[in-house]
Structures are given as C-alpha cells and as structure tokens.
Amino acid sequence: MDFNDNLPIYIQIMNLLKSQIAAGEISGGDKLPSVREFSKELKVNPNTIQRAYQELEREELVFTQRGMGTFVTEDVEMIKRLRKDMATSIVKNFIEEMNKLGFKPKEIIEIISERIGEEIE
Amino acid sequence: MKHMVEIRNLTKTYFTKRALNNINLNIEEGKVVGILGPNGSGKTTLIKILTGLLRQSKGEVLIDGHKVGTYTKSIVSYLPDRNFLYTWMTVKDAFMFYKDFYRDFDEGKFKELLDFMQLEMDMKIRTLSKGMHEKLNLALVLSRNAKLYVLDEPIAGVDPVARDQILDAIINNYNEKSSMLITTHLVRDMENIFDDVVFLKNGEIVLEGNAEVLREEKGKRIDEIYKEIFVV
Numbered sequence: 001m002d003f004n005d006n007l008p009i010y011i012q013i014m015n016l017l018k019s020q021i022a023a024g025e026i027s028g029g030d031k032l033p034s035v036r037e038f039s040k041e042l043k044v045n046p047n048t049i050q051r052a053y054q055e056l057e058r059e060e061l062v063f064t065q066r067g068m069g070t071f072v073t074e075d076v077e078m079i080k081r082l083r084k085d086m087a088t089s090i091v092k093n094f095i096e097e098m099n100k101l102g103f104k105p106k107e108i109i110e111i112i113s114e115r116i117g118e119e120i121e
Numbered sequence: 122m123k124h125m126v127e128i129r130n131l132t133k134t135y136f137t138k139r140a141l142n143n144i145n146l147n148i149e150e151g152k153v154v155g156i157l158g159p160n161g162s163g164k165t166t167l168i169k170i171l172t173g174l175l176r177q178s179k180g181e182v183l184i185d186g187h188k189v190g191t192y193t194k195s196i197v198s199y200l201p202d203r204n205f206l207y208t209w210m211t212v213k214d215a216f217m218f219y220k221d222f223y224r225d226f227d228e229g230k231f232k233e234l235l236d237f238m239q240l241e242m243d244m245k246i247r248t249l250s251k252g253m254h255e256k257l258n259l260a261l262v263l264s265r266n267a268k269l270y271v272l273d274e275p276i277a278g279v280d281p282v283a284r285d286q287i288l289d290a291i292i293n294n295y296n297e298k299s300s301m302l303i304t305t306h307l308v309r310d311m312e313n314i315f316d317d318v319v320f321l322k323n324g325e326i327v328l329e330g331n332a333e334v335l336r337e338e339k340g341k342r343i344d345e346i347y348k349e350i351f352v353v
Contacts, residue, residue, distance in 0.1 A: 006341050006342060040292055045313065048313070
C-alpha cells in the first residue's frame, strides 16, 4: 500500500480497515493481522499499527482479546452505522465538488439517476 | 520512558569548520529514529561520535547511561555507509568474523536473515552486487542482540527489491528493548518506519518530533517537509 495522503499514517490504516469492514471483506468477529504481520505487510513501524488498532478500539469497531489478538466487532449495528457514515461522507464530498462545478441539486439528481440507470442495464 | 541515548550540547569542529553545533537530543528505548539531512549536514559525524570513531569537541554523549567507550561499543551495532568487509572473504568468513568478535552475535538469527536475503554462505564478497553487499552487511549488523542499532544510509544505491527486503528486515528486527538510529536522505522510502524524525541542517537540529504528529501539524508527508527545509 502506498501512503499518499497527507494524513498521519495511522489514520490512513484506520481508513483502509474501515473500508474493508464496510465492504464486508473483513466480517464481524474476524481476526485482524497481528501488529507484526501487518507492519511487515504495509512496511510501516509496528507502533503505527498499534496506534491504528488502539484508535479503532476506541471507536468500538474492533476489540482486543488478551493473548489472542484484535478482532472486528460482532455488533451488526456498529458495522451498519460505519457503512452509513462512510457513504454519507462520500456523498457529501461528491455534492461539494458538484457545487463547485456549478451544478444545482436538481441537475445532480438527474445526472445520478441517468448514470445509475445505465449501470442497472 | 528510558533514554537509550542522551546527547547534550554536542559540538564537533574540524579545525575551523563546525560540523555539529550544540546538538541536544534524547532517543527513547524502543524507538526507531530517522536522522534526515542532505550530504554534509553532519549525520555521519554524529554517528561516528556515537560509535566512538570520533571524539566530540564539546558536550556529552551517554548511551544506556554510559559515556562512549568499551561498554557502549559492546551494545551498539553499527552499519557504516561503506563496505567494511575484506573482499577476499566469503559470506561464511564474514559470519565467523562477526561471531568471533561480538559476544551478542546470534547465529540462528543470522542464518534466518541470510535465508531471507537470499544469500549463501559460500558466496564471495568480491562477486556480490551492491544490493547483495548491503544486505549481507545489514544481516551481520542486525544479528547482534544490541541495545542500539545505528544504520548509516542502509538503502542508498540499492534496487527496489533489495530495498524492500532491507526494510522488511529492519521492521522484523524491531523490538521494544532496543532503539534504532537510521540516517537517510531517501526520506520517501523510509519515512513510514520512523517513530521520530530529526532534521539536521548545517550541523544543527532545525526540526524534530514524532513523525505522525508532524504529519498532522503540517498536513504533509515527512518527505515534503524535508524538501521544504532543504530546498532553498
């Protein structure tokens, strides 16, 4: 993975895991890679991975079991809320960009329904 | 947290030229610290003082609470920025040499690292490519169970595959009981493995801190901060 954003790396790792959880690539109850494995895979300092896991735990998206590892929450509602939050923030960004281009709400809806119509076909 | 290295008011002059000017720096146990700066900024001078190859003109350096000397040399594992093995040696000769020389040399660890780096005991130093040579040097240095690892430009001039192997080996070797001090000007390639970074310019520390905090404060990657400081 290439860390290109100008964000702290632990936040980029949190975002990576969040989108994998939201997409169902990692399911509730799944074990995350160990700090060491993951730091090797991403080529980042183990303390950075540790920090990302701690922050995810604070957000109650993962939990740690002593001596066993870090696991994704089994709380279905939590995961639903995560999906919703991520979708909302993507839509918010999208609308902001469209506003910058001078599109009115009605036009935005038109463009989206047209595009989605094409995708369904 | 315990300080593995304490540097106070360190100054080094070569006749009239000031290579280091009043450096103050602490390195905590379990941290990977990047010393960043272009050629001639004083990185190697600083490292040579820590490893006992040069003496400071002023100031004090303590490693694990001791002044630089026999004890500190026994707990500091140093990767110089140039080749230090005789070209007539084989990998096995280099291994025996290290094993003989350092009490903390871990044979098992070396064999694992050699395997990982895809090197063989019967290879001749003379025939090694630059990347292989660097990998062998690093395997030797990381095989010591040292308290402080000092790596001077560990990825300079190696190809991307060797570079990744070297980064992996460094990350694998990380442990909470020792510290690592790594100099580099290849900031983009290495910044993700640093806990803390120190920017050295004309022998002075111009910026230091936790890498993640700096990214957050400046809204930039460390290599972008580096360019800002050093490109005039």
